[in-house]
Amino acid sequence: MSDKPGSGASGPTDLQDILRAPGFCRHSTGHTAVVEWDADTGWSAPAVGPYATLPLDPATLGLHYGQAVFEGLKAFRGEDGSVSLFRPDDHGRRLARSAERLAMAEMPADLFTRACAQLVAAAEEWVPGGYGQSLYIRPLLLATEADLGLRPSRRYRCVFLAYPADPCFGSGFRPLAVTTATETVRAVRGGTGESKCAGNYAASLLTRTRAQAAGYDEVLWLDGLDRRRVEELSTMNVFFVWRDGDGSRLTTPPCEGTIVRGLTRDSLLTLAGDLGLPAVQEPTAIDDVVDGVRSGRLAEMFACGTAGVVVAVGRIGAGGEDLTVGDGREGPVTRRLRTALLDVQHGRTPDKHGWLLRVGATGAAHAHVIPTDAPHTDEGGGRNA
Known part of the structure; x- marks a missing residue:
């Protein structure tokens, strides 16, 4: 593992220290995946690169009229050291439903999953191994066209962020x-x-x-x-x-x-x-x-x-x-259900429902990752893919 935290990290400078007690989204991995949509060309392929600020015009439609939706999903390290995303296609479909309600371009679920898989592969060393810990992924889809007219944007950018994380209310699960x-x-x-x-x-x-x-x-x-x-x-x-x-x-x-x-x-x-x-x-x-x-x-x-x-x-x-x-x-039913969920996510019990998608450098083939320079366009170039 590298001992250098990613861009945007704060606090401990040793990656092992960060992964032992990451908190909730305090340390960026320093990686992002970006997928863009244009009314004329459709969706781009995912591009993984360094964490960076977004260049936005002050007249950006998403800032004025609220065309901004997001998701939150996780990648887990299994008992055998492998890394898997939990229900990425379902998260992708939910992002598309949120986008539809706000008249935004709807990213295909397979493209969403490929972007997540490529991001995890680039940041695999940042996935902690503790029970209940994860690599938290935050995709943000934002209207990026500059125009003050009240209408749907003709351009969107989806930025996928990644952070090693404990549960947001703490790993002790205090009531x-x-x-x-x-x-x-x-x-x-x-x-x-x-x-x-x-x-x-x-x-x-x-x-x-x-x-x-x-x-x-x-x-x-x-x-x-x-x-x-x-x-x-x-x-x-x-x-x-x-x-x-x-x-x-x-x-x-x-x-x-x-x-x-x-x-x-x-x-x-x-x-x-x-x-x-x-x-x-x-x-x-x-x-x-x-x-x-x-x-x-x-x-x-x-x-x-x-x-x-x-x-x-x-x-x-x-x-x-x-x-x-x-x-x-905490009662016994609450504890039993949480344990059942985490055991599946960490590969301690069989994944009977097909929720886990193995990804990362050693599991990229299971994620059907495409090269970042391969095109992905809408059929017919329509807004709602």
């Missing part, structure tokens, strides 16, 4: 404290709540900052109409574990256009089935959550997402009350 939003809403049906667009996250910051000042980690958003149904946190989906006779039943709010279709969420629903845990998507009223906490019927609550993995919710503020979920500690 979170959350509070409901009472004066603001995150999304309504017909809006952009399902999309991973920059504006959604900006709109959450004021409420999230106020929640943190009041002693909470995150905001639990309610529906935008009557504010009765639970939706999600600012950056994570939520699950509830209900006592059901002698067993447990797992529920999560349904995706109906107002919450992000989390791939960690989807993976956990699948893994719950593998583990024999009944799991359903169903609307959940905040009053039922409060009543469940008081009665003990709600045994556990947890949040999940690519950056945070799976982390328990130990305390919830709602209706002027501050309630402890269960005994305030």
